[in-house]
Amino acid sequence: MFSKATEYALRATIFIAQKGTEDNKIGIGEISKAIDSPPSFTAKILQALRKNNKIIRSVSGPNGGFYMTEKTRKLPVRAILEAMGENEMLDKCVLGLAKCSETKPCPMHSKYKIIKEQLIELFETKTIQHLADDTKNGDVFINNKSK
Amino acid sequence: MFSKATEYALRATIFIAQKGTEDNKIGIGEISKAIDSPPSFTAKILQALRKNNKIIRSVSGPNGGFYMTEKTRKLPVRAILEAMGENEMLDKCVLGLAKCSETKPCPMHSKYKIIKEQLIELFETKTIQHLADDTKNGDVFINNKSK
DNA sequence: ATAATTAAGGATAAATTTGTCCTGAATTAT
DNA sequence: ATAATTCAGGACAAATTTATCCTTAATTAT
Numbered sequence: 546m547f548s549k550a551t552e553y554a555l556r557a558t559i560f561i562a563q564k565g566t567e568d569n570k571i572g573i574g575e576i577s578k579a580i581d582s583p584p585s586f587t588a589k590i591l592q593a594l595r596k597n598n599k600i601i602r603s604v605s606g607p608n609g610g611f612y613m614t615e616k617t618r619k620l621p622v623r624a625i626l627e628a629m630g631e632n633e634m635l636d637k638c639v640l641g642l643a644k645c646s647e648t649k650p651c652p653m654h655s656k657y658k659i660i661k662e663q664l665i666e667l668f669e670t671k672t673i674q675h676l677a678d679d680t681k682n683g684d685v686f687i688n689n690k691s692k
Numbered sequence: 693m694f695s696k697a698t699e700y701a702l703r704a705t706i707f708i709a710q711k712g713t714e715d716n717k718i719g720i721g722e723i724s725k726a727i728d729s730p731p732s733f734t735a736k737i738l739q740a741l742r743k744n745n746k747i748i749r750s751v752s753g754p755n756g757g758f759y760m761t762e763k764t765r766k767l768p769v770r771a772i773l774e775a776m777g778e779n780e781m782l783d784k785c786v787l788g789l790a791k792c793s794e795t796k797p798c799p800m801h802s803k804y805k806i807i808k809e810q811l812i813e814l815f816e817t818k819t820i821q822h823l824a825d826d827t828k829n830g831d832v833f834i835n836n837k838s839k
Numbered sequence: 840a841t842a843a844t845t846a847a848g849g850a851t852a853a854a855t856t857t858g859t860c861c862t863g864a865a866t867t868a869t
Numbered sequence: 870a871t872a873a874t875t876c877a878g879g880a881c882a883a884a885t886t887t888a889t890c891c892t893t894a895a896t897t898a899t
Contacts, residue, residue, distance in 0.1 A: 546693070546781065546784065546786055547786070547788075548856075548857090549788065549856080549857065549858095550856080550857075552786075552787055552788030553788070555786070555787050555788075556787050556788070559787075559799065570875095572874095572875070572876090573875080573876075574875095583857080583858060583859080584859095585858065585859050585860070586857065586858050586859080588876075588877085589857095589858085589877095589878085591876090592876085592877065592878075595876095595877095603875090603876060603877090604865080604866070604875085604876080605864070605865040605866055605867095605874080605875050605876040605877075606864095606865055606866025606867050606868095606873090606874060606875055606876080607866065607867045607868070607873070607874045607875070608866085608867070608874085608875085609865080609866065609867085609874075609875045609876065610875075610876080611876090622800075634693065637693065639693055639694070639699075639702070640699055640702050640703050640706075640834065641694075641696065641699030641700070641702075641703070642833070642834070642835070642836055643836050644836050649833055649836075650831075650832050650833070651832060651833060651834060652706065652822075652823040652826045652827050652832040652833075652834065653769075653814075653818070653823070654832065656814050656818070657814065659810075660807060660810050660811055660814065663806075663807050663810070664807055667800075667803050667804065667807065671800070671803070675799075676799040676800070679799045680799050684797075685797050685798060685799040685801065686789070686796055686797070686798060686799075687787065687789070687798060687799065688789070689789055689790050689791050689796075695886075695887090696886080696887065696888095697886080697887075717845095719844095719845070719846090720845080720846075721845095730887080730888060730889080731889095732888065732889050732890070733887065733888050733889080735846075735847085736847095736848085736887095736888085738846090739846085739847065739848075742846095742847095750845090750846060750847090751845085751846080751895080751896070752844080752845050752846045752847075752894070752895040752896055752897095753843090753844060753845055753846080753894095753895055753896025753897050753898095754843070754844045754845070754896065754897045754898065755844085755845085755896085755897070755898095756844075756845045756846065756895080756896065756897085757845075757846080758846090
């Protein structure tokens with residue numbers, strides 16, 4: 546569905562939302578270990594989420610790392626997708642037509658539209674906080690560690 | 693959602709279903725023009741759909757080209773996806789976890805599952821014939837030509 | 840048989856995505 | 870101030886996807 550970069554972005558953000566606060570910042574090492582992702586690549590992705598402090602924040606230096614504010618924790622999952630440039634995916638034609646609309650639809654359009662709307666609804670109502678809370682409660686996971 | 697290769701595969705198959713019969717085979721030139729795709733790349737993709745005559749058939753030589761039988765026209769869209777190796781996509785985790793299941797779900801799993809099931813249902817009930825018929829009727833399209 | 844037409848299939852190239860590494864900048868502790 | 874830690878950002882490398890081209894094989898018409 547999404548690129549690997551976006552998958553890492555989602556998992557990393559959930560982890561940061563779950564553990565990272567202004568006085569408990571999380572380093573890239575801990576993050577990539579927790580979500581099972583390549584550290585350097587993940588670092589690059591987090592830079593994008595950090596732009597204009599849109600989703601996450603970071604500070605350099607000892608005890609530095611990544612964290613989130615209460616405000617951005619309340620952002621919908623869609624905000625991460627936007628930051629990762631996955632907006633196109635959410636209104637793209639299944640058959641890959643550049644312009645596929647009500648007035649000039651592809652043969653899958655009408656049925657696919659209904660499903661895509663649910664996807665968008667899901668990404669717009671689920672907040673980062675929700676996902677972090679669920680994960681904290683221990684009934685869902687953001688990695689495949691057996692322990 | 694799908695790779696470009698799969699998008700071309702879907703559009704090409706619909707076109708072939710619409711126009712290609714054993715005594716009216718369609719050349720790669722006409723196909724790629726009709727669906728607005730790169731000819732050589734499309735040819736390569738059609739080779740895959742042709743394997744074991746799974747989806748389409750072809751013959752070389754003058755008046756050669758691609759066509760379909762009544763039988764494969766009745767195949768669900770999913771058959772094309774399978775042939776293109778997109779099966780993984782249809783049961784992949786949104787967050788990219790290698791193993792995401794009822795017993796060890798990611799935080800999006802329960803909600804996402806419901807939507808994915810609808811997608812699968814759609815791909816399994818819509819047949820190639822359906823899409824070709826709709827296109828033939830002229831109310832839906834498989835390219836972006838203005839004419 | 841020969842020539843013409845069309846797909847098959849391999850080699851290769853271009854573009855994009857994924858991933859690594861290194862230097863520099865920011866921050867903190869001593 | 871200096872050293873140590875951690876992120877920022879650029880350059881580069883590997884892998885994958887997308888795309889092209891060329892030679893061969895199959896088929897048909899003459």
